[in-house]
Amino acid sequence: MDLEFIGKIYTLTGTEPVDSMIVRDKKIVYAGPRVHGIPRQTVDLAGAIVLPGFVDCHTHPLLLGLLQKQIRTNPPLLNTLDEFLKAIEDRAREIEKGQWLLGGGFDESQWSLPRLPQRDELDRVSGEHPLLMVRACGHIAVANSLALKLAGITEDSVDPQGGKIVRHEGFLTGELQESAIPLVGRCVPEPDPSVTASAISDASKYLASRGVTTVCDMESGSGSSEEWDLYSEGLREGNWKQRVGLFIVFEWFKVRGKLPLLEPGVTQDLKLLGLKVFADGSISGHTAALHEPYLHDWGRGIMRVSEREIEEAASMALSHGLKLAVHAMGDAAIDLVVTALSKFGVHGGDSFTIEHAALPTTYAQGMMAKHGIGVVTQPIFTYAEIESYLNGLGYDRTFNSYPIRSLKEQGIKVALSSDAPSTAHSDPANPWLGIAMATGRRTARGMALSGGECISLGEALKSYTAIGAAVRGFENCGCLLPGCDADFSLWDKDPFKEGPASMPGEALATYRNGEVIHSAKTWTSY
Incomplete structure (x- = not known):
C-alpha cells in the first residue's frame, strides 16, 4: 500500500515546500498538495521537516x-x-x-x-x-x-x-x-576482518544519522583492503545502509591491471564509478602545489603527478567507461590538471571532476567551464581548519579560497561533500557544517571570508543532493520528485527559517528506498 508523509516537505525544485509525499515500491510517486479520498497509510510528521537525503560524493567510509x-x-x-x-x-x-x-x-x-x-x-x-x-x-x-x-x-x-x-x-x-x-x-598489519566489517557498519550508522543516503568511497584500493568486498558483505548482511559508488586509486589499477568484479546481487546499490588520481597534497598540511610560496617556509608544496600521467589516467578511465576524479587543491596543481584534461575536449564532458579545488585561478575556472569539468569541494575545510590556511596562505589567499559562487556563475557543476574523516572537526560528515560555510562564509572561529562567494541555502542543499548525484552519475536520487528513489531525511528545525548554522547534527530519521535506516524518533502510521 502507498505510504503518505504529511508535513513540510522541501523538494528543492521551488521556493515553497509541499505538504504531501507518497512512496510506493521504494519510489516517490507524488509530491505536492495533499489529495484526499484515496485510501493509503499516512504518517503525520508532527512538525518535522523533510529534505532529500544527502549525497556525500567524496568520503572515505572505511x-x-x-x-x-x-x-x-x-x-x-x-x-x-x-x-x-x-x-x-x-x-x-x-x-x-x-x-x-x-x-x-x-x-x-x-x-x-x-x-x-x-x-x-x-x-x-x-x-x-x-x-x-x-x-x-x-x-x-x-x-x-x-x-x-x-x-x-x-x-x-x-x-x-x-x-x-x-x-x-x-x-x-x-x-x-x-x-x-x-x-x-604498508608495515601496519591488516586489521582483522571482523574489525573492518565493524568499521564499515559503524561508518554507515554515523552517516545515516547525519541524513546521508548516498556516498562515494574515493580511495578504494589505496591499500590491500578491498573495500568492495566489505560493501558487498555489508549490503548482504544489512550492516551497510547507503547507496555507494567506488573510485579506484589509479596507481592500484595500474599495478593490478584489472578492475574489481562486483557481485551481481548488489550492483544497484554498489557501483564502480571511476578512477582517482592525486595531483598534489593539502592546503592545511602545506603540501598542496602553489604558484606562490607558503608563508611559513617559502616552499611551494608537492606536485605528485605530471601532466602526462593525468592524460594517461583520463584515457584509461574513458576507455573503461569510467569517470576520473583528480585531487587538486593548490592553484599550480589545478592549472596542470585542467590543461591536461582540456586535451580531451568535450569528449570528457561530465567524466572529469576536480576534487577540492581550493584555489582555482581565472585560467582554471575558464577551462573548467569550457570543457565541462566539474568540481567536488568541501567548505568544511576552511570552517574547521582556518588557522592552518592563514599560517600557510596568509589572509588574501585564504579570504578568496573556495570561490563556489564564481564557479557556479560560469556554469560549472559544483557539488558539496565532506571528505570525512579528512578534516579537523570531530563531526566530520555533518553536512550542515559545510552548508553553513558555503552560505555564510564564516568559520568556526568567527572569521569571515569573501562574502561575494556565498551561495543561497537552496543552492547549497542542491549541491549536497541533486548536483552531487548528477556529478557522480547516480540516477534518480538527490531529489524528491515522482520517479526518484525515496531517499529523504527528517529534521526538527527548518533551515530556511532558522538558518543552516542552527541545524542539529543528528537527523530525526533517515530513509533510503522508503525504509528507515536511522531513527532518533518513532512515527506511527494510520
Whole structure:
C-alpha cells in the first residue's frame, strides 16, 4: 500500500515546500498538495521537516569507521600537544608490547604550541610500540623511531616520488609527507576482518544519522583492503545502509591491471564509478602545489603527478567507461590538471571532476567551464581548519579560497561533500557544517571570508543532493520528485527559517528506498 508523509516537505525544485509525499515500491510517486479520498497509510510528521537525503560524493567510509577504533585526536577532543602525547601514552599502556599505535585527526595549528610532535617526543610516550599518527588532512603523518625502523627509513633514505621524509639538520623528525606515508603504512598489519566489517557498519550508522543516503568511497584500493568486498558483505548482511559508488586509486589499477568484479546481487546499490588520481597534497598540511610560496617556509608544496600521467589516467578511465576524479587543491596543481584534461575536449564532458579545488585561478575556472569539468569541494575545510590556511596562505589567499559562487556563475557543476574523516572537526560528515560555510562564509572561529562567494541555502542543499548525484552519475536520487528513489531525511528545525548554522547534527530519521535506516524518533502510521 502507498505510504503518505504529511508535513513540510522541501523538494528543492521551488521556493515553497509541499505538504504531501507518497512512496510506493521504494519510489516517490507524488509530491505536492495533499489529495484526499484515496485510501493509503499516512504518517503525520508532527512538525518535522523533510529534505532529500544527502549525497556525500567524496568520503572515505572505511577510514572513518576505523578511526573510531583508534586514537582520536580531533579538536575539541584534544587541543594541545601535551594532550596529544598523553592520549598516545594512555593507549600504549592498554595494549600488548609490539602492537601498533594508530590514530589521527589532529591539527597542530590549533594548539597553543602550533608545531608537529617530534620523533623523540613520540618515542618517549609510545614505549615499545611502533606508532603512526595521521594528521587531519590525511596528507601528513608522524611516526616514532620503531615504526621508521620497521619501514627501513633512515637518514640516508631517498624521498619517494611525490613525497618527503622530513629531516632537520640531517636527522629524521618523524614527519612524513604525501607518498612517504605508505612507506610506514604498508608495515601496519591488516586489521582483522571482523574489525573492518565493524568499521564499515559503524561508518554507515554515523552517516545515516547525519541524513546521508548516498556516498562515494574515493580511495578504494589505496591499500590491500578491498573495500568492495566489505560493501558487498555489508549490503548482504544489512550492516551497510547507503547507496555507494567506488573510485579506484589509479596507481592500484595500474599495478593490478584489472578492475574489481562486483557481485551481481548488489550492483544497484554498489557501483564502480571511476578512477582517482592525486595531483598534489593539502592546503592545511602545506603540501598542496602553489604558484606562490607558503608563508611559513617559502616552499611551494608537492606536485605528485605530471601532466602526462593525468592524460594517461583520463584515457584509461574513458576507455573503461569510467569517470576520473583528480585531487587538486593548490592553484599550480589545478592549472596542470585542467590543461591536461582540456586535451580531451568535450569528449570528457561530465567524466572529469576536480576534487577540492581550493584555489582555482581565472585560467582554471575558464577551462573548467569550457570543457565541462566539474568540481567536488568541501567548505568544511576552511570552517574547521582556518588557522592552518592563514599560517600557510596568509589572509588574501585564504579570504578568496573556495570561490563556489564564481564557479557556479560560469556554469560549472559544483557539488558539496565532506571528505570525512579528512578534516579537523570531530563531526566530520555533518553536512550542515559545510552548508553553513558555503552560505555564510564564516568559520568556526568567527572569521569571515569573501562574502561575494556565498551561495543561497537552496543552492547549497542542491549541491549536497541533486548536483552531487548528477556529478557522480547516480540516477534518480538527490531529489524528491515522482520517479526518484525515496531517499529523504527528517529534521526538527527548518533551515530556511532558522538558518543552516542552527541545524542539529543528528537527523530525526533517515530513509533510503522508503525504509528507515536511522531513527532518533518513532512515527506511527494510520
